[in-house]
Amino acid sequence: MSRQPLRLAILEATRLLEEAGVNSPRTDAELLAAHVVGVERTRLGLVPLVDPEVIETYRGLVARRAQRIPLQHITGVSSMGEIDVEVGPGVFVPRPETELLLAWAIAVLEDCPARPPVVLDLCTGSGALALAVAHARPDADVHAVELDPKALSWARRNADTRALDGDTAITLYQGDVTDRALLTDLEGRVDLVVSNPPYIPEGAELDREVAEHDPAVALFGGPDGLSVITPMVSNIARWLKIGGALAIEHDDTNGGQVAALLRERRVFGEVAEHPDLAGKPRFVVARRVATEAEAARRA
Template sequence: MNEQTRPIESDAPRMGAVLEAAAARLARAGIDTARHDAKLLLAESAGRSLSDVDKAVLMDDAFSQFAPSPEARGAFESMLGRRESREPLQHIVGHAPFRYLDLDVGPGVFVPRPETELVVQEAIDWITAHGLYSPRVVDLCAGSGAIGLAIATEVPGAQVWAVELDTQAAQWTRRNMHKVGERFPDLVANYRLEVADATCPVTLATLDGTADVVISNPPYIPLTNVPQQPEVRDFDPDTALYGGSADGMMIPERIIVRAAALVRKGGLFVMEHDITQGDRTVAFARANGFTEARTHTDLTGRPRYLVATR
């Protein structure tokens, strides 16, 4: 075994040395956030917080003091090896942050991304600006439930209908619905999951013309643009990634058509899309029932999501 792949011994003397060695291993594996990931794995394996790791490093504590049990030290080595092989950090720890929530994630469900938080914020800002209480919100392609659960817990009285076709992903939606419901008891009455095709005209047909907001993060990656990141390409389900055509627009276009039927006159539609699809989503929305449509950028300035009104 060479120097680059030799495991970190569980009895490494000091926390600082353990953290730096772990970060170096992850960096050699091509992980941009190597130190952050190593720190989070240290915390998770020992059942501690990130601030506990910082404190232990600052105090020059021994690794065995931070993680007293052999099980915890072994768990750290196992987690580190998994991350080194480019398994998503969120799969290893079993959860992912999204806005004010901590959601369970794992194989079979798309890991929520920070850029999708902007999509949610757009909808919440619109609801607030229009003074809506108990708005009707439809989340198409729910996945982990991130979008709909965020709105249900942040917007007073929001009534949310979530739609997810993939049965394995829907299991994660339900899991998070119950998890979040432990903190927000009203969620039981205010959040509903429909396991169905979000593009089908009969799905939630009783809501047609009544939704205040329709919001979606559909699969949209062009089939010709396979992601380079192993964490995305090899672990996120294909059904949550690819938009069904060479340009990735087939499913987003069907979502736009379904949203146009669901949303009421004057209502809002927000949809995340690929950075290459801004102009096309705007044009398609304007041609299919939306009087106003524009694309908004993410925090890096790239066109990221469609905002349209009836």
């Protein structure tokens, strides 16, 4: 059988995905095609014709995406910064919005006087954020915490892969980021804390890809989305050294509340809210500016 136009298959896939309610049908159709033929999405035009077996494989993947299985579960990878990490059932799929938090974190580390800077990623999931920081700053001493054992296994797999690729190893821990006894050896030593914790308020309406495939433990943060963030703030205060910085991602409905939590703890200053790619409130940053004793005197 003769070779077939890939462009026509992509057009058909776009139509099917649109009918299935996929939010970005053309983009996903092209990304799946690029995955099947093994090229970058931008180079699909260089592959005008493919074998019938390729079209058959492609249609099978498109059918899975039409069932609202996450694109990243089908391709097996998700991007963060300059790296890819493996993802699949049992782990939260990193979102493009977190790229903005990553960019902020890397910029902060550029001005950090500590060598090596100590970085702590809370609720690391697949390890994407911690590993992206380690890739961008090979001199950093990066630690990452995850509660869910399934997610932690993905993080360990990704950490092993990045180490084989030559990136600096990170240190992984299983633990509850709200536990006051967690990582006491890092108290007062951390230069930067980053976190993409569970923050969706319970009862929120979610896309099928999220509701049916992302683990609930990585999504929901109690009735107001703050059940993890609120106690985590106290731990961040004890881990950060004076001058250390933090960034916490949050739901677009509670950015002001997260900022208020940090301002109420007088050990923090320079509190600022940052929007995501859609202009919605997405993460809050601050610095540790005082000891507990100094903060008490200011109260």
